[in-house]
Amino acid sequence: MHVWRPYTRPLATITRSLCTSAATHEYSAPAASLAFRAQVSQALSEHNKYRRPAIPFYKLRAHRVPTLWTLYRGLLRFAPNDLVRWRIRKMFERQQHLTGPRATRVQLQKAQRWLDKFKLASAGDPHAVALVNRYARLLAIRTEKWRWERLFRDEQHWREHLRNRPILTGAFMRPSFHNGPLPRMKPQPKHITGLIVSRLRARVRRGEQQRLLAEWKQDVQVEAVLENQLLGEEDVKEKGEFGGGRAQEWHGPMNDKLRLISKSFELDAQRRSAPPTPEMLRQVRAARSEKIRNKMAEKERMKRGEVNNRAMKQRRMGYPVGAMVEWDEEKTREMVAVRRSVSEVGWHGALKKRLGWKVKGDVDVEGATNEKVERLEREFQEVSEQQLVSTER
Template identity: 40%
Template sequence: MSHLTHRQNVARIVSSIRLTRPYTPFYRLAAHRIPTLWTLYRGLLRASPSPIIRSHIQTLFHDQRHLTSPALTKTQLEKGQRWLDSFKKARQGDEYLRSVLQRFERLVVAHRNLARMCGIVNDSLSWKHRLLSRPIFTAALFKPSIYNGPLPRLKPQPDHISGMIHKRRITRSRRIERQRALFSQIEDLQVETKFETNLAANGERFKPYFSQLYLPEWRAPVESCLEELQAAFERDAARATRSTPPSLLRQLKAARCEKIANKTRERERQMRGEVLSVTRYRSRLGFPAHVLALWSPKVRKANLVARCSAGKVGYVGQVKRALGYRISPEDDGVDNAKRKRLDSLAESVQKSNQSRRDREVMTERRAEGGVLRSKEAVALEGLDSV
C-alpha cells in the first residue's frame, strides 16, 4: 500500500469521528424546530390542566423565543419536557401532581395580580412625574435664528426642540465643509483649464480633457451641488428673519397674564400663613430684597454665612469678625507654661534640621572632590594673587 493510500485511509477514519459544526444556527434547523414546536409546545398546550397554565406556557415560549445559546436552550427544553411528563401523569390520575399543579395555578394568578398592581402603580407614578416635569410657558419668546424660527420659551425645554437645534447646527457645519470642498474643486478645474489653454497657445498638440467643450461637463454637477447648498443657506436666513405669528403672540400674552395672576395668588396664600417653596427660599436668603440688591455676590454670601451659622471658629468666625461681629479671639486652650515648652521644642527641632542640612551639604562637596576652606583662607589667597 502506497503512502498516498495510507493518508487517504487515515483521513477517512479521522473525518468520521471529527466534530463538525454546521454553518446554519441550530434554531433554524428543522431538527430543532419541528420537535420543539410540534411535539413539545403543542403537547404542553394540549396536556395543560387549566387555561391559566396554558396561557402561562404561551407567555414563557414567547419570552424565550430569542434564545440563541445552545446550553440555555437545552436547559429550557429539558424543563419543558419535565413539565410535559408531569402534565401527562396528572391527567392519568396522580393526585400529588394534581395538587402541585393546583398550587402552581394559584401562584401564577397571584403573580399576575402583583404584576398588574405594579403596572398600575408605575403608570400613576410616571404620570405624576410627567405632570411635575411638563413644559410650561415662561411668557418669553425664543428669538428666531438660523437654527430655529420664533418659538415660545418653555421650562423645561422639550428634548425634541433641543435635538432639532443640535441637528441643524451639525448639518450646517457639514454643509459649510461641503461647500468649501466644492469651491476647491472648481479652483482645481480652473487651474487645469488654464494649464491646457497655455499648452495650446504654445503650439503643443494634445487631446484636451478639461478645457474647451469638456469644462461645462465638469462644472455642471459641482455647480448643481453648490446651488442646493445655497438654497439651504437661504432657507436658514429666511428662518432667522421669520416674523412671530399672531397666534404665538396671543399665547405669550395670555401666559404673561396668567403669570401675574399666579404670583398674585401666591402672595395671598403667603399672607394667609401658608409656607410655600418661595417662602422657604426667601427665608433662606435672610435679608429683604432691597438690601440684597445693593450687595455684591461676595458680600451677600458672607452675610448669609454669618447669619445662618451659629459657629464662632474657623471660616465662620473669620467671616463674622470681618463683618464686625463682637467675637472674642480664638483660644487654642494652651496655657503660658505649655506654650513656652512647645516653643522651645519647636526651636530645638528647627536647629537639628538645620545642622542636618549643613552636614548633607558638606558630604556632597567631599564627594565631588572639593576642598573645604574657610572664608579667611579664601580671602588671603585673593590678597596674595593681587
C-alpha cells in the same frame, strides 16, 4: 603548593564521547508506556468519530416535532385553567432562544415533569390535583402582584414625563438663521435642539463650500490667463485646457452650485426676519397669563403653610453684605427673620409692621388698611386745624 586549574578538555572530545555512548546504548521505551500510548491513541480516535453536526439541534426535526407537537401542545391541553396556559406560553417564549444543549435539556425535563403532573391531575390523582390547584392559586396571586407593579411603574413613568414635559414660559425664541420665531419652552424639546444644531452645521458646511468654489474659480481664471500668455491665441484653442474661452465651461457647474448656496442663504435670511404667527401670539399670551396665575396660587399655598419651592427659596434669602456689616446683631437677626419668614401674623407680622414692611390687614375703606385710614384722618385733622387758624387771622 597545589594550584587549582580548570578542566580544559576540548569540547570536540566531549561531544565525540557522547555520540559514541548514544550509538552503543540505544534507548527503548518500556512496555507499559507503549501500552498507555496505544490506549490514548485509541481513545482520541474514538472521540474524533463523534463530531458536532453541521446543523444545530434546535433546527432538527427530531427536536422540534416532539417539543412542539407533543410537549408544548400537551401542556396546553392538560393545563387546568387559562392562567396556567398563559404562564406556559410565556415560559416557552422566554426559553425559545436557548441554543445550548445542556440548558435546553434542563428546561425540557422540567416541562416534561409538568406534563406528567398535569396528566395525573386530569386522571384524578388527589396529590396531583392538589399540587396543580395550589400552583394555579399561586399564579393568580403573583399575577395580581405583577399587575399592581406594572400600574405603579407606569404611574412613575407618567409622573416623570409630566415633571419633565415642555412648558411654555411666555417668552419667544429670537429668530435666527437656524430657527424661525418659536415660543420659549422649558425644558426645550430635543427635536427642536437637534433641528437647530443640524441647520447650524449645514450653514457652516455651505459657507465652506462657497469659499472653496470661489477659490477654484479664481484658480481656473489664473490658469486660463497663464495658458493664453504661454501658447498664444492660435495654439491655446487647440492645446489649451483652460484658455481660449474654455474657462466658462469650468465655471458653469461651480456657478450652479454657488446659486444653490446663495438661495439657501436667502431662505435663512427670510427665516430670521419671519414674524410670529397670530396663533403663536395667542399661545404665548395665554402662557403668560397662566404663569401669573400659577405664581399667585403658589404664593397662596405658601402662606397657608405648604413648603414648596417658593418657600424653600425664600428661606435662603438674605441681604447684601455691604448693608449687613453696618447692622448690629439684634437688627441683623430681625431683618433676616422678616426676610425669610412667610408669615404675616404673630411675632413675624408685628415685626414686619414695625420695620415698615407691607403686610395685608383688614380692608375697610376702598381697599385701604386701618393704619392708612388712621394716618389719613390725622392728616385731615391737621389740615383742618391749619385752615381754621388761617381763617381766624
